Amino acid sequence: MSKLLIIIGLVVYLAILFIIATIAERRRHTEKSLLPKSLIYALSLAVYCTAWTFYGSIGNASKTGLGFLPVYLGPTIFMPLIGIVLIKIIKICKSQRITSIADFISSRYGKNISLGVIVSVFCILGIVPYIAIQLKAISATVNLLTQYADTQHTLFTDTTFYIAIGLAFFIILYGIKNIDTTERHTGVVTVIAFEAIIKLIAFLVIGIYICYFLFNNVTDIFSHAISAKNLKNYFVLHEKTSPISWFLISVVSGLAIILLPRQFQVGVVENTNEQHVKKAIWIFPLYLFLINLFVLPIAVAGLLYFPSGMDMDMLLLQFPLQNQSNILALIVFIGGFSAATGMVIVEVIALTTMISNNIIVPVLLSSRFMDSNKNSIGKIILNSRRIGVFILILLAYLFEKSVAEKNSLVSIGLISFAAVAQFAPAVILGIYWKMANRKAAVSSIIIGFSIWFYTLVLPSINNENVLLQSILDHGLFSIELLKPTALLGLNILDPISHGIFWSLLFNLVSFIFISLYTTANEEEKHQAILFVHADKEEDTDKSSIWKGITYLKDIQQVLNNFVGEQRTKLLLEGYASRHTISLVSEHEADARIVSFAERVLGGVIGSASARLMVSSVTKDEKISFYEVLDIVKESQQIIELNKELRKKSLELSKATNELSQLNDQLKSIDELKNEFLATVTHELRTPLTSIRALSEIVYDNPEMEEEQKQEYLQIIIKETEKLSHLITQVLNLEKYESGRQKIYPTSFDIKTLIEEIIESLQTLALEQKLEIKLNCPNSILLVHADKDLIRQVVYNLLSNAIKFSSSTIEIFIRSTLYDLEITVKDDGNGIDENSKHLLFDKFYQSKSNQLQKPVGSGLGLAICKKIIELHNGKIRVENNEGKGASFIFAIPLIH
């Protein structure tokens, strides 16, 4: 086939791609896209299928039978899990404006720059070979089509070279348009989706051709194969394709769907809607199934059709070429070309983003370069990315020329998978385990990559170097256990599975171990929470809060430098209106605006550099979320204190209430005392009145009759006595009232005391013709009380009884278990029911029948009551069933 035909075909094809890209770019803000957006997303994931799938699988299948499957089985089986993880990662990246896997890891572990650098470098190391094999596939297929011998040709006759340059231009034109890498590359994604369809159609077409045209049908192929002797063993799974190996490769392939830079780019960064992931969960496995449908039949057919020793990777092209079917050959070529270029475009875009944001920008920012070139920083970054594209493609080209010749597509592909799998613990544990920290991430990645290099890269180097050979054969320092293909003696696995196993094992173990036993700094902890709780967080403004003063105009300036004035204005105004913040340039910027600006910058230069940039215009340190938490805790403590205060003040007001109540009580007592004083004064004045009046009369009437004079003088004397007695009683009572009266208890026999009192009043009783009877038990009744005071009480009661009795007075002494009861019973007129309760009041005097004035002071009973109360006893009066009344008092026997 002529070169011209190929070139025409390619040009046409490329033109179609450019057109599609342009249309897609124009339509990106409308609803009308060429295909449903969810379908485009799912198809874009198919960038997973590269020239490896297109050519390499068949070559692999021809050697290992079903051994090609795990790479596709893995993603298919794990797809639901992958979907869940993807959705979470998408959420995080959207809110944090993360645009690459290096930025993701760097951001998660405290926006750490060195981690970003490490990840970027390792990505380049791992992916450049992969890019190289795509170029190899393209060149091999071109050479096959043109029957061009693969002999020495210069750079300028090498088709691969021109293809590489063409790719570079396409990438620069459509991939590096904007500095803000959160911008969607809608054109590129649409082209990728388109290429996915082309790949699939091409493969299916050639598959149908081989199986149904060259052979009768698929069963026909297999029946032929079984009969062919040399293929008998073919359908037994190859001894080294053990279940462990299948498992390991499946896992690594599943991880690759997320971790490969190109997969991250289309799966996460380019995603416009999380819901698309749900559709992709079944569309993508379906695609994988369809594109692998004919692999085995074609491989078997190839073994049957072609002599052994041929390069089986190119089988797909050989069939049509051998059959002179040029159109079909072209179709196959275009299919393979799509597969290869799709991979290269996306991979290079992803890698240059990483290089730019995680390596170049930090270097620029920290160097003097920045100070003099502040305003053109945006342009500088864009140009650096463009240069990066060229450099990457150049590296891949050089790699292809030197190393890739000798190794199969599949093995290099798997080695790249194993490389990106080293990021798995850091990424996946990072979004589910808050304890995962930076030290663990750095260590585990380095450990993983070291083992990866030792077990996978080293054995692949086809160099005759003696040292290398000795290491490969006998292990490092001739220690057998350190043999690169059989570490620690494990030799039951094929080299690739072996390498995957050890690198991932050491990686994971060291990650977990170091996370558990080392600490993280504030920023890491904060980011950990942000990432792990991404599904729960609706409000993405919960980023670290910037302390200190930042002027809005400074923020604006920084943003202008990176995203341009217009876009800055748009972004800031949009944010401000959504969150009702006012924007006045001279003023301090609201903390939320500062955080927003940081996120925007993160999309442009990576989160670590963004943080540096913003802190350079902020006058103070950043406050971490945890410091804010501390402040909140403090204020909570203050609130608690406040509550305590309120409680205490409530108690205080209660106490005050009680006090004022007491005061009122005291006041009323005071009033009572005043009343008492008024009454006492009155009572004192009464005898004074008659004393004075009668004295004056006697004095003024000397002619008065002697008898009358004597009578009056007698009255005067008596009233004086009464007055004196009254005063004494009043003072007495006052003593009881004020509590100054003390009792001096002694033990004495109550019977004896009462007999004494009866004795002393006997004369008076006889005068009244009264009889006093005493009723008491015979035994001695010891009572513990104040003898004098009790004497007073009994004396008073007996005197009253004598006053009011008509014939008999009875005294009863009775003791119960607890107290001693004494009753003085008279047979007078009894007490008026209405007055009964007034009896013990002060100054109460009952009116007896006699017209005489009462002798007593009216205070006697009141004093009795006080005395009894001092002894914790009770006193009362009852009317008898017959005549008279009984005064009863009781005092406790035991104190």
Added chain:
Amino acid sequence: MADPKILVVDDDPFILMSLEFLMKKNGFNVLVARNGLEAKQIVKEFLPDIVLLDIMMPDVNGYEICKYIKSTKKLEHSKVVFLSAKSTEADIQKGLELGASLYISKPFSTRTIVKQLKELL
């Protein structure tokens, strides 16, 4: 002219005794009452010119008797004089407001009380 009639009401018998002697000595036609009930009974028939009232009495106090006198048509010319140990400003005010012509506090002087009462007539 007939002797002026005076009714003395007090629950203290010695005060009653001394006042009775005093009034008689100074030309009054005197009657005594030991409590409110007695007072009411006597006053309606006696129709005294002056009623000398103690206030603090066990059954009916002096104020009530004063009110009774002041509201009885027959006794409109009887003058009420309070004689009491209660002698604060408020008490005196109250007594006068009730219609008393005079308020004398205990203990009193026999010499001045006669003069005061005679002036009332």
